[in-house]
Amino acid sequence: xxxxxxxxxFWGSGVKRVGVAVLAIAFVxxxxxxxxxxxxxxxxxxxxxxxVAIPVRGMATLxxxxxxxxMQYIALQGLSQQNHELRETVxxxxxxxxxxxxxxxxxxxxxxxxxxxxxxxxxxxxxxxxGRSVSNWYQGVILNKGEEDGIEEQMGVMTxxxxxxxxVRTSASTSIVxxxxxxxxxxxxxxxxxxxxxxxxxxxxxxxxMKYLPPLSSVKTGDTVVTSGLTGGFPRGVLxxxxxxxxxxxxxxxxxxxxxxxxxxxxxxxxxxxxxxxxPEAMLSLxxxxxxxxxxxxxx
Amino acid sequence: MxxxxxxxxxxxxxxxxxxxxxxxxxxxxxxxxCLVIACLIGFRTGPVSGLIVGFGLGFLQxxxxxGPFGLHTVTKAGVGFLAGVFARNLSxxxxxxxxxxxxxxxxxxxxxxxxxxxxxxxxxxxxxxxxYILLPQAVLDGxxxxxxxxxxxxxxxxxxxx
Numbered sequence: 001x002x003x004x005x006x007x008x009x010f011w012g013s014g015v016k017r018v019g020v021a022v023l024a025i026a027f028v029x030x031x032x033x034x035x036x037x038x039x040x041x042x043x044x045x046x047x048x049x050x051x052v053a054i055p056v057r058g059m060a061t062l063x064x065x066x067x068x069x070x071m072q073y074i075a076l077q078g079l080s081q082q083n084h085e086l087r088e089t090v091x092x093x094x095x096x097x098x099x100x101x102x103x104x105x106x107x108x109x110x111x112x113x114x115x116x117x118x119x120x121x122x123x124x125x126x127x128x129x130x131g132r133s134v135s136n137w138y139q140g141v142i143l144n145k146g147e148e149d150g151i152e153e154q155m156g157v158m159t160x161x162x163x164x165x166x167x168v169r170t171s172a173s174t175s176i177v178x179x180x181x182x183x184x185x186x187x188x189x190x191x192x193x194x195x196x197x198x199x200x201x202x203x204x205x206x207x208x209x210m211k212y213l214p215p216l217s218s219v220k221t222g223d224t225v226v227t228s229g230l231t232g233g234f235p236r237g238v239l240x241x242x243x244x245x246x247x248x249x250x251x252x253x254x255x256x257x258x259x260x261x262x263x264x265x266x267x268x269x270x271x272x273x274x275x276x277x278x279x280p281e282a283m284l285s286l287x288x289x290x291x292x293x294x295x296x297x298x299x300x
Numbered sequence: 301m302x303x304x305x306x307x308x309x310x311x312x313x314x315x316x317x318x319x320x321x322x323x324x325x326x327x328x329x330x331x332x333x334c335l336v337i338a339c340l341i342g343f344r345t346g347p348v349s350g351l352i353v354g355f356g357l358g359f360l361q362x363x364x365x366x367g368p369f370g371l372h373t374v375t376k377a378g379v380g381f382l383a384g385v386f387a388r389n390l391s392x393x394x395x396x397x398x399x400x401x402x403x404x405x406x407x408x409x410x411x412x413x414x415x416x417x418x419x420x421x422x423x424x425x426x427x428x429x430x431x432y433i434l435l436p437q438a439v440l441d442g443x444x445x446x447x448x449x450x451x452x453x454x455x456x457x458x459x460x461x462x
Contacts, residue, residue, distance in 0.1 A: 041369035059319040131318035140366030
C-alpha cells in the first residue's frame with residue numbers, strides 16, 4: 001500500500017532549491033570535468049581513505065573471525081578443516097601444474113627458453129582482502145596494501161590459481177582491485193595449446209570472454225587460457241581459465257570463446273600483487289627467440 | 301550531537317557493508333544498505349539531512365569503489381534529497397510507505413551507474429544490466445527499506461509534515 005502523493009509543494013522551500021542547485025552543479029562538474037574532479041576527489045579523499053580503512057580492517061577481522069569460528073565449531077568441524085586443506089592443496093597444485101605445463105610447452109619448442117628462466121621470476125607482494133565492492137556495477141575487492149608498500153595503479157593481481165584482476169585505485173594503506181569478471185577489465189590472453197592470442201574481458205553475467213581470436217583458430221572447449229604477457233601487469237603464462245564454449249559465427253571476422261575463470265572470486269582471501277613482471281625488453285627478445293628462424297626480422 | 305550520530309552511523313554502516321554484509325546477496329544481487337539508509341533519513345528527517353548523509357555515505361563508497369570517483373557521492377546525495385522531497389508529499393508515514401520512494405530512488409541511482417559503466421558495451425550488456433541488476437536491486441532495496449524503517453524508524457526524528 002502506497003502513501004498518497006500530493007504534488008504542489010515540490011519546489012516549496014529555498015532549502016530544496018539550494019539542495020537541487022548544489023547537486024546539479026556537482027553532477028555537471030563531475031560529468032564535464034572528469035579529470036579535474038577525479039584529482040580533487042583523490043586529493044581530498046586519500047587521507048580520509050586511510051582513516052576509514054581502520055574500521056574497515058577491524059570489521060574485516062571480526063568478519064573473518066566469525067566465519068572461521070562458524071566453519072570450525074558449528075558446521076562440521078572435521079570435514080570443514082579437511083575441505084579447507086584440500087581446497088588449498090588443489091589450488092596450489094593447479095597453479096603448479098599450469099606453470100610446469102607452460103614451461104614444458106615452451107621448452108619443447110625452443111631450448112633457448114632456458115636462458116630466459118631467470119627473467120620469469122616475478123616480484124610480488126602478498127595482500128589480504130579486507131572488503132568487497134559495495135556496488136553491483138563494479139566487481140572489486142579492497143586490499144590491505146597500498147602506496148606505502150609500493151603498490152601502484154594498473155598492477156596485476158593474482159593467486160597461485162590464476163589471474164584475479166588489476167589495481168585501479170590506491171591510497172597510502174589500501175588499494176582497490178577490479179576483478180577480471182568486470183566488463184571494464186581487459187587483459188591480453190593466449191590459448192596455451194594453439195598459441196592464439198586474444199583479448200580477455202569480463203561481462204555483466206560474471207563470465208569472461210576471449211575476443212578477437214583468429215577465424216581459423218582451432219581453439220576448442222577445454223583449452224587452457226593464460227596471460228600472454230604482452231601488456232603490463234602480468235607475467236607470461238599465468239592461468240586465466242578454461243574455455244567452456246566457442247562461439248561459431250560465419251559472419252564475424254573473429255571468434256569469441258567463453259572462459260570459466262580459474263579463480264573462485266567469492267572465496268578470495270589472500271592475493272599476490274605483481275609489483276614487477278618481466279620487463280618489456282625481455283619479452284621482446286623472448287618473442288624474437290621463440291619465432292621460427294625464417295621469420296625473425298633483423299634487429300635494427 | 302546529530303552530526304556525531306550521523307558520522308558514527310556513516311562509518312559503521314559503510315564498514316559493515318564492505319565486509320560482513322558483502323556476502324549477503326539473496327538473489328545474486330547485493331542490496332545497497334548505504335542507499336537505503338540515505339533514503340530513509342531523507343524520508344524520515346527531511347531532504348537536507350538525506351542530502352548530507354547521502355553525500356557522506358557516497359563519498360566513503362567512492363573511496364573504496366572500483367568505479368570512477370564521485371559517482372556514488374552524487375547519486376547518494378541525490379537520492380537522499382529526493383527521498384526527503386517524496387516524503388514531504390506523502391501523508392502516509394507507515395514503514396511500508398518507504399517501499400516505493402526507496403525503490404524509485406534506487407532505480408534512478410542504478411540508471412546513472414548503468415549508463416556510466418555499460419555505455420558503449422552494446423545493447424546486450426545494457427539490457428542485461430537493466431533486467432538482472434537494476435530492477436532486482438531496486439525491488440530488493442525497497443524491501444530492505446521497509447524492514448529498516450520498521451526496525452530503526454523509531455530512532456529517527458520525524459520531519460514536520462507538509
